Amino acid sequence: MSYLKLIDDKIQSLAESLSSILNVETTVVDSSLLRIAGTGDFYHRINESSPENSLFAKVLKNGKPEFNIYEKDNAVCRSCSYGDTCKERKSMIYPIKVEEENIGVVCFASFNQIQDQLMLSKKEEYMEMLKHFAESIEKEIISIKMINKLNMGIAEINGVINSINRCIIILNKEQRIIHINSKAIRILNINFSASKIINRKISDIIKNFKVEDTNNKELVGNWTIENRILKVLYKVNYIILDKKNISTLIDFDALDEIINIAVTYNNDNVITFENIVGCSQVMQEVIDKAKIAAKSDSTIFLYGASGTGKELFARSIHNASFRKDGPFIAINCATLPENLIESELFGYEKGSFTGASPKGKIGKFEQANNGTLFLDEIADLPLHLQAKLLRVLQEKKIDRIGSTTPTDINVRIISATHKNLQEMVRKNQFREDLYYRLNVIPLSLPSLKEREEDVLLCTEYIIKKLCNKMNKPQKYISKDIEEKFLSYSWPGNVRELENVLEYAINFSNDDEIGEEDLPEYFLNNIAKTETKHECVDIEAIDINSLRSLDEMTRDYEKKILKRLLDLYGDTTEGKRTIAKKLNMSITTLYRKLNDY
Numbered sequence: 285m286s287y288l289k290l291i292d293d294k295i296q297s298l299a300e301s302l303s304s305i306l307n308v309e310t311t312v313v314d315s316s317l318l319r320i321a322g323t324g325d326f327y328h329r330i331n332e333s334s335p336e337n338s339l340f341a342k343v344l345k346n347g348k349p350e351f352n353i354y355e356k357d358n359a360v361c362r363s364c365s366y367g368d369t370c371k372e373r374k375s376m377i378y379p380i381k382v383e384e385e386n387i388g389v390v391c392f393a394s395f396n397q398i399q400d401q402l403m404l405s406k407k408e409e410y411m412e413m414l415k416h417f418a419e420s421i422e423k424e425i426i427s428i429k430m431i432n433k434l435n436m437g438i439a440e441i442n443g444v445i446n447s448i449n450r451c452i453i454i455l456n457k458e459q460r461i462i463h464i465n466s467k468a469i470r471i472l473n474i475n476f477s478a479s480k481i482i483n484r485k486i487s488d489i490i491k492n493f494k495v496e497d498t499n500n501k502e503l504v505g506n507w508t509i510e511n512r513i514l515k516v517l518y519k520v521n522y523i524i525l526d527k528k529n530i531s532t533l534i535d536f537d538a539l540d541e542i543i544n545i546a547v548t549y550n551n552d553n554v555i556t557f558e559n560i561v562g563c564s565q566v567m568q569e570v571i572d573k574a575k576i577a578a579k580s581d582s583t584i585f586l587y588g589a590s591g592t593g594k595e596l597f598a599r600s601i602h603n604a605s606f607r608k609d610g611p612f613i614a615i616n617c618a619t620l621p622e623n624l625i626e627s628e629l630f631g632y633e634k635g636s637f638t639g640a641s642p643k644g645k646i647g648k649f650e651q652a653n654n655g656t657l658f659l660d661e662i663a664d665l666p667l668h669l670q671a672k673l674l675r676v677l678q679e680k681k682i683d684r685i686g687s688t689t690p691t692d693i694n695v696r697i698i699s700a701t702h703k704n705l706q707e708m709v710r711k712n713q714f715r716e717d718l719y720y721r722l723n724v725i726p727l728s729l730p731s732l733k734e735r736e737e738d739v740l741l742c743t744e745y746i747i748k749k750l751c752n753k754m755n756k757p758q759k760y761i762s763k764d765i766e767e768k769f770l771s772y773s774w775p776g777n778v779r780e781l782e783n784v785l786e787y788a789i790n791f792s793n794d795d796e797i798g799e800e801d802l803p804e805y806f807l808n809n810i811a812k813t814e815t816k817h818e819c820v821d822i823e824a825i826d827i828n829s830l831r832s833l834d835e836m837t838r839d840y841e842k843k844i845l846k847r848l849l850d851l852y853g854d855t856t857e858g859k860r861t862i863a864k865k866l867n868m869s870i871t872t873l874y875r876k877l878n879d880y
Contacts, residue, residue: 287425288314288380288388295421296321296330300870301573302417304856305725306392306410308399312380312421313340314388325371325395335365343377343389349411350377353403371395374403378414382425390418409580416579454523455532459486459495462531471516471538472509486534495532497522502563504539504740515539515744517563539744555599561745564735566864570727577725578604583677585722586700587853588729591779594700595660597729602656607696610655615648618661626669632685649682649693656696662722663701663708670715677721697722704853726855732774732781734861739769742778746785747797756789761797768799768810842880 288295299310299321309324317334319326334340343350353374364370375393379386392414394400403410451468455461460483474481474489486495491508498519507514518536557571577584578601586594595614602612620628631647648657659665665673676682677697681690699722708714732739743761751758761769774780784806785797792801799807848865852858863873 287382287428288312288320288421289318290428291421291424292320294424297569298417298420298572299323301569302392302413302576305573305577306413307402308392308394308410310417311391311393312388313391315344315386317341317344320388326393338364338366339375339377340389340391343379344386347379347381347386349379349414351407352376353407374400376403376407376411376414378411378418380418380421380425382422382429387425388421390414390421406580406582409582412579413576416576451534451536451538453486453534453536455486455495455534457530459532460484461486461489468536471536472514473512474509495520495534501565501737504563504737517741539741554603555596556603557600560593560596560600561742562735562738563741564730564737566730566861567735567738570729574601574727575604577601577727579606580725581605581607581696583696583722583724584698585705585724585726586698586729587702587705587726587855588700589702589731589775589777591777592729592731593778594729595658597727598656598658598660598698598700601698602658602696605656605696607655611652612656612658613648613652614658614660616660618664622666625666626672627685629669630672630682630684633687644684647682647684649676649695650691652695653693654695656698659697659699661701662699663703663705663714667713667715670718674715674718674721677718706854728853728855728858728861730861732777736770739774739781740766742781743769743785746778746782747789750782750786750789754789757795759789759792759795759797761788762799764799765797765802772806772810838880841876845876845880 295312299312300323303310303323309322309326311322311326312320313334314320317336317338317340319330319332319334322328322330339350339352352372353376372393373395375391377389377391380388380390392403392410394403451471452463452465453461453468454463461481462483464481469481472489481489486493489509493505493507498521502517502519505516505518507516515538516536517539518534521533521535522530523533557575560567560571562568562571574597584598584601586597588594598614599612602608615628617625627645627647629647629649631645631650634644672683676693679690680693682693683690705714705719705723709716709719732742747759747761750756769781776783784803787803788797788801792798844866845862848862849858852861859873859877860870863870866873
């Protein structure tokens with residue numbers, strides 16, 4: 285059995301993410317040389333077999349990475365059966381190993397001169413990313429193999445699940461508990477012996493919990509255990525213990541414990557990806573991409589509306605990178621007067637201009653040396669400074685104001701904006717060459733309305749943080765407010781949610797936050813949302829000018845696609861978001877865009 289085939293969708297998604305980030309093509313082949321996933325030219329060869337005398341086969345056999353990126357390496361392709369027809373120009377291949385067994389390979393390949401140059405100039409960096417890709421797949425396979433071992437003896441199973449830092453309950457086909465780990469017993473706060481929990485129905489322990497497969501999605505639930513309410517983040521998966529019986533794996537954690545991880549930091553603590561609150565698929569995907577990007581030293585661009593957590597991501601990326609022991613310096617280009625930005629970024633020598641400090645000043649670039657510089661709201665950088673920033677990125681040197689000697693710097697740049705930078709380039713408001721220098725790895729941060737399942741999780745976290753900060757007793761929102769929060773579009777994102785909750789905590793006299801505790805502007809916006817419905821006015825259609833239904837459908841599709849492109853942007857990330865919104869594959873979306 286090919287374990288890689290079991291998770292081919294996830295592997296394909298990771299491959300597409302890496303390909304869009306690194307601008308090379310990606311493929312994965314299993315131990316039988318069957319292609320599991322691929323991008324670009326590889327995509328059309330998924331489920332085809334590679335030759336037994338290929339470079340893939342060599343890596344599978346010896347378990348060592350292979351390069352085919354220099355002229356001298358071309359000899360390795362001559363013995364391959366596909367050598368005469370293969371379009372790959374350069375490639376690097378890394379083995380996927382589980383329990384010392386080579387179960388497949390991952391590969392980066394180039395098909396044009398631009399990709400050739402990238403692979404030549406960033407050989408070590410790309411190889412590190414390829415290794416990280418292989419390790420991500422290995423972890424998934426190890427997890428699957430662990431679940432498949434659940435047909436071992438009871439003592440062995442409990443030994444395995446007790447080592448997992450998550451709450452685990454396993455049910456048989458009658459929904460009776462056959463295994464439970466120690467963390468689940470602690471979180472549920474039940475007496476294992478007195479309750480005689482093994483072989484009891486799950487409904488006897490958790491009163492209002494419906495056991496249904498969550499399709500690997502994590503959901504928020506309110507479970508009743510012995511007249512207590514426990515808020516949890518959980519997922520349910522069906523597993524096969526043998527050829528006949530299907531069992532159920534419940535994987536959960538208390539919401540308080542998850543929130544405590546995120547709430548424990550302040551500005552003086554190290555911020556990591558653990559501190560980012562969110563369980564939605566769209567948020568997890570961007571976190572996964574950011575973790576991969578953090579391992580390289582490439583320039584990163586964060587796109588996202590105000591309040592989506594751009595600096596939080598920037599700090600997390602820095603602290604997951606090899607620069608984590610260096611400084612993290614942030615500057616908001618929109619908040620400084622134009623005449624001060626240059627001196628803030630590049631510094632100045634003593635006596636450089638009237639009012640300058642007699643000691644001179646080092647700029648943000650020098651402060652961030654050997655670390656990371658976060659340029660927030662980069663779209664507001666004046667054009668003349670954009671040219672100077674471009675030179676810094678190209679030459680790795682800065683010129684202090686008033687200095688005749690350039691200073692060497694070693695800084696990673698992470699930029700961010702909430703504006704449409706591509707549109708600004710078209711209008712000559714932002715330099716195109718600088719845009720491409722900064723936009724090496726674009727990451728699009730989802731708005732709160734795009735991750736509805738995170739709204740209540742963020743609410744819990746913010747309430748806990750604010751109540752601790754304001755020395756108030758812990759509060760919670762009513763069911764009615766939960767529904768209003770879920771239906772609201774949150775144009776100000778998490779920052780707006782925090783403002784609404786801070787207002788409510790100040791004016792609430794009870795533990796429960798009700799409608800009367802919310803700010804007036806928010807209630808007015810909710811009222812407008814509830815009365816606003818978009819629909820096609822059939823009565824307004826001119827019967828005399830009717831065309832074919834197919835033509836009208838195409839026109840309507842075209843308008844929808846144009847509106848979504850205006851909303852999410854014409855970037856690769858924007859198109860991925862649109863494809864998910866429309867529940868279609870990215871290939872289908874590209875075909876429709878080409879048609880229209």
